[in-house]
Amino acid sequence: MTAEDGIRSLVARRAAGEISAAEIAAHYLERIERHDGDLNTLISVCAERARAQAEAVDAGTAADGPLAGLPLIHKDIFCTEGVNTSCGSRMLDNFIAPYDATAVARLAAAGAVTLGKANMDEFAMGSSNETSYYGPVRNPWNRDYVPGGSSGGSAAAVAAGLAPAATGTDTGGSIRQPAALCGVTGIKPTYGRVSRYGMIAFASSLDQGGCFARSAEDCAHVLGAMAGFDARDSTCVERDVPDYAAALDGDIRGLRIGLPKQYFADGLEAGSRAAIDRAIAELEGLGAELVEIDLPHTDLAVSTYYVIAPAEASSNLARYDGVRYGHRCADPVDLDDLYSRSRAEGFGREVQRRIMIGAYVLSAGYYDAYYVKAQQTRRLIADDFTRAFADVDLIAGPVTQAPAFRLGEKLDDPVSMYLNDVYTLPASLAGLPGMSVPAGFVEGLPVGLQLLAPWFEEGRLLNAAHAFQQATDWHTRRPPGYESQETP
Template sequence: MFDKTLAELAQGLERGDFSSTELTQAYLQRINTLDSRYNSFITITEEQALAQAQAADEARATGNGGALCGLPIAHKDLFCTRGVRTSSASKMLDNFVSPYDATIVSRLKNAGTVTLGKLNMDEFAMGSSNESSFYGPARNPWNTDCVPGGSSGGSAAAVAARLTPAATGSDTGGSIRQPAALCGITGLKPTYGRVSRYGMIAFASSLDQAGPMAQTAEDCGMILNAMAGFDPMDSTSAERDMEDYTAELNQPLAGLKIGLPKEYFSAALDAGVAEQVRNAVAEFEKLGATVKEVSLPNTELCIPAYYILAPAEASSNLSRFDGVRYGYRCDNPVDLEDLYKRSRGEGFGAEVKRRIMIGTYALSAGYYDAYYNKAQQIRRMIQQDFVNVLNDVDVIMGPTTPQPAFKLGEKSSDPVSMYMEDIFTLSLNLAGLPGISVPCGQTNGLPVGLQIIGNYFAESKLLNVAHQFQQATDWHKQIPAGAEV
């Protein structure tokens, strides 16, 4: 059953082929057998999962189960889960048992999903390789010497290894799409504000957005149906009507206008990745789409702008970790300043400290205009580039990442080379646009991701485009060696 998609598992539950309890036991068993290889889970919530599964079986028996009732999922460990450790993969929160549920956690619970556990990630979601986790790196199921990407690396690895049929992730600069690409799964970053941020441990509040990660676009739509929607507890939640993200999946693509940004196919792009992405675009042409070259002239500026704005917001958000109200506290502080400094110095890892310091510097007196204000102006220019292009085409396509998965340790000593990994994904967070990564091929045995970018709140269109591609191809069905089902 582990090769089945969420939609297929839902049919199996509906037909009574298996119960949620049987399904949950099978996945828990598989996690316990295989995850020592991938390190994708930080916490396994076996007892709670079995109780939720039993409740789901009872609900289905009385005809009260919705589409997701009884289906197992797992949460990235920055979504607060009541009564369960929520660590953000940091020593700072290793002892933190959340007193409340994030909005998306309670919504998915109310939809009847079963939570298998909490997934590995880069510390406080800062990273593109999962190597900054306090719990050690998750590994790429396609090659365990390679990173799974980040920051939602555990989510991507667990879905790719079929340890869970679906997972939640969060995306501040590519943290859903990049690991989805590197692990050969489907991951959607919705429009900024579409999914509530309440109870999601904050990194950069004007960029953070939660989304689904699964084998297929159809599965992502099913989960987004439960995750999305206005939340009064999130001050930047979008006030829009709910929609059914699976309703348009089967629309034909004839006449779809695709834009290919010339800046995304530069010399820096890995040749194998470029070839697979071009093959995917040709597949869309077969499905009736038309393709034209477009330009996003400020693409390269997204990295410098992001690496001011995100650290600036992070330095402010992470000031809450002070050793007083929750989380790690140093031993025997001599005074309040010592308590703050040592709790934070000992509780945060190196990359988190680097970003806090960059942000503190960029926001400090005398540098604000040169860095923060300048970056926000560039942010507007990047947004305008997208607005111009999306007036002309329905979707933009390109590679999700400049290269396939890289080796553990290859970039971890050089933050700047790691940051370049996000060149195609960061700009969507700056602009607030939705994007989806779908598996579109392999190079040297490693998956390649195609990124599809749409207009504000065009998640249904993105899922439709991705789903039609997945009806015509089977890259999303490939399972890594060692994780055979």
């Protein structure tokens, strides 16, 4: 990709009158119409809303922000006023959000146009996008393969060129993993950087909004508009948002990059390993200094996460009671029947599984052995990073052990699905910012390079990814069948 194809150029062309926001929106709506039947990346297409927003931008009646006229897809976990917000669940199949999430409102205020709502694993619980009530998303690089999850619809839509960028959320890897499997750039900022208001809760101490785009530079533009303090999210951090895009200089000379030896141990598939090794050598060639580091508690991340996240989920999802919104069973005989039948009908199998795990680890007699213990091991994992970042500026490694797997391959084996997340969970537990950057292919399927930075160093992360993308062209590759007439 050249800079001419990016978000900055698209916004500048519109501002210069070379193309209208309505024409840009129509271009992407047409691509959605043509391709989404095969991919199932969207749960809702907001054609009317998109046209109205675009016309308002063209008429000068909408905010003339830094993203004026830029079409976006929002993960269906973000509330969008007047539009169905399903979170991939039958429970919210009838839920028309009564307000916009802060992230959605901020992007709209920057002038972005909403094309639709992206498919996702139900309540963001999954690593393959197969738990959605609306059916699996297919990977544009090979439609027999998963796109990753839980933000698989967002990642696949950007990979197929159905939108220049999309929002996502990452609780244990749900932005980085699908970005890797679909060959797009994705960033999960520091916990607290993007408001969680109106972002349907899964695990509140982990959930963080972020975005997908074609390049680190494009991610910088979108994240810059999404991020920032919001009084309506008590965990949103009061801290200025730097101009990420303006700060990209592509210079990483002297940057110390740590390579965690645990991320290169047994389990990393050989082709992926080779791609990651080449990417790291590229960073070294750009002037970075490589340092082996030790994150000794990495192997505790899966157990720690799969105690804490379901525990928080079982509490958060208690709100779905069939009373105030969402699915309600027919003819409940009493209040208990209303609750238990509405929830049994509304939640899919993986969500029920996680609610039960959460209820179990929080129940009397097990709370200390599992939940408190996991909170302690969570600190050990976070402390590993604090020690490592005393010596290095960034950490690099793989996002996943292998490229995308086949649809259905792991669906009946939850434990094997959970073990997939081994390289993304530690940074989530620590609340660190992370990215996935396209770094090659194994048998036609993309491989992602993971970059992690200290808390609130998204700028450093984006600049390293930008430097890598100035020197490589992996992020410019397009899945066969989706290349033509890609940009408006």
